[in-house]
């Protein structure tokens with residue numbers, strides 16, 4: 333599903349009004365009806381129930397006035413608090429304000445401490461709070477009396493519904509600089525806004541509902557939305573049904589270059605995940621002195637011992653063997669458990685430059701690349717890098733805290749600078765393409781913060797690359813299914829006891845769920 337910036341949504345609204353001739357008040361009415369429908373779904377029959385509606389001075393407030401009218405019509409006792417002077421309210425919002433005044437819905441301007449006290453009392457007795465203070469027009473930080481109002485809402489323990497965006501979230505960046513409405517449900521219009529999907533904004537939205545308010549397709553299609561929220565239908569468009577007549581040769585050969593003494597598990601997880609994502613043949617290139625360990629752990633993958641002179645880690649001496657093996661492969665992953673010795677750095681640089689098949693670089697490969705990041709630009713093949721924030725910090729020299737503050741920007745900058753696809757892991761994994769497009773992944777849970785889950789992701793993405801998916805599709809489908817497998821595992825076992833191997837077990841179920849979408 334496409335994701336919009338507030339500016340793009342504003343443009344769609346304006347063009348629907350000016351170019352197509354749909355009056356703004358009609359869009360506002362559509363928006364309000366969708367909000368009321370969702371309130372009823374969550375709170376039930378509102379007859380005789382008390383609703384407190386908060387309205388700001390912009391069009392978000394206009395929506396709130398129209399919501400108040402419909403709640404009143406279905407029998408709710410509605411009280412509207414306005415966070416500005418009524419005289420500041422203009423245009424469509426003013427029309428809706430005048431309407432509710434004419435039908436005797438009580439409206440109170442909260443402009444002094446007296447009204448704040450009244451507001452606090454009313455909150456205690458109400459059944460639902462509707463937040464229409466700020467929407468896409470919000471910038472900066474909530475302050476003054478509105479700050480107190482938001483604090484009371486958040487400490488009220490009442491059900492809170494946000495109109496379009498919880499007031500206080502920046503719809504473009506997801507930043508929350510001050511206090512912010514913590515909603516149980518947010519009904520956002522036309523398309524999700526980026527700020528509702530990424531941290532910290534997404535922590536405030538509660539359940540997110542996307543409501544169509546009638547923007548004509550001709551208008552929205554003309555807006556170039558560069559951000560995609562990966563969803564089931566997106567992934568089902570990537571994963572093909574298997575051909576009835578096929579053999580393992582149809583589903584790719586992948587090479588996983590992995591392992592050092594004490595770090596053999598990562599390659600095993602990676603290889604199993606590649607197989608569970610449908611790979612025809614998985615080859616695991618490992619230091620030859622460790623081959624027996626893999627032999628006892630793995631049945632289906634083929635182990636290729638790479639000369640290590642008995643050292644238990646790979647070095648530059650294995651380069652020719654690896655490059656030769658790559659010639660018969662369709663994709664390769666390099667990195668899981670290879671250790672971070674200098675020998676590995678030298679090996680990585682040469683492999684990246686010489687590779688002739690799509691690559692996934694993970695873990696120690698990224699740490700090695702950090703010493704000379706420019707080598708990524710010398711690759712002749714598509715490269716996917718899968719850093720967690722710590723690895724991203726080493727690759728860029730930017731602190732983890734700063735990366736986390738603007739994950740989209742840092743992923744996009746890195747992809748643009750080094751011509752790679754960046755999979756920036758963490759809650760809401762971000763994928764950035766070299767031409768600046770972004771994918772946001774909604775699946776996954778904190779149970780996946782455990783050793784080996786990154787190796788599983790690398791295996792899935794590599795498996796998909798080997799099956800001929802474009803790098804961007806392999807990354808998008810890979811992160812979504814990895815998170816979905818984690819969600820299925822967490823539903824069965826809880827988040828505490830979840831381990832990386834559980835993701836591999838659930839991966840076939842996650843893929844099946846997506847294939848069923850194809851109908």
Ligand SMILES: NC(=O)C1=CN([C@@H]2O[C@H](COP(=O)(O)OP(=O)(O)OC[C@H]3O[C@@H](n4cnc5c(N)ncnc54)[C@H](O)[C@@H]3O)[C@@H](O)[C@H]2O)[C@@H](O)CC1
Nearest residue numbers: 345356359360390391392466467468469470471472473496
């Ligand atoms: N015709 C339209 O354009 C439609 C707009 N809709 C609604 O309108 C909203 C956007 O309306 P607006 O553009 O009027 O914006 P908002 O209603 O979000 O509010 C903007 C107002 O808040 C002020 N403001 C911004 N940041 C502030 C801060 N930190 N502290 C104090 N005041 C601040 C601005 O100066 C402006 O007066 C959407 O979110 C949506 O809810 C919907 O009704 C659909 C149709």
Ligand SMILES: [K+]
Nearest residue numbers: 463466497499
């Ligand atoms: K709002």
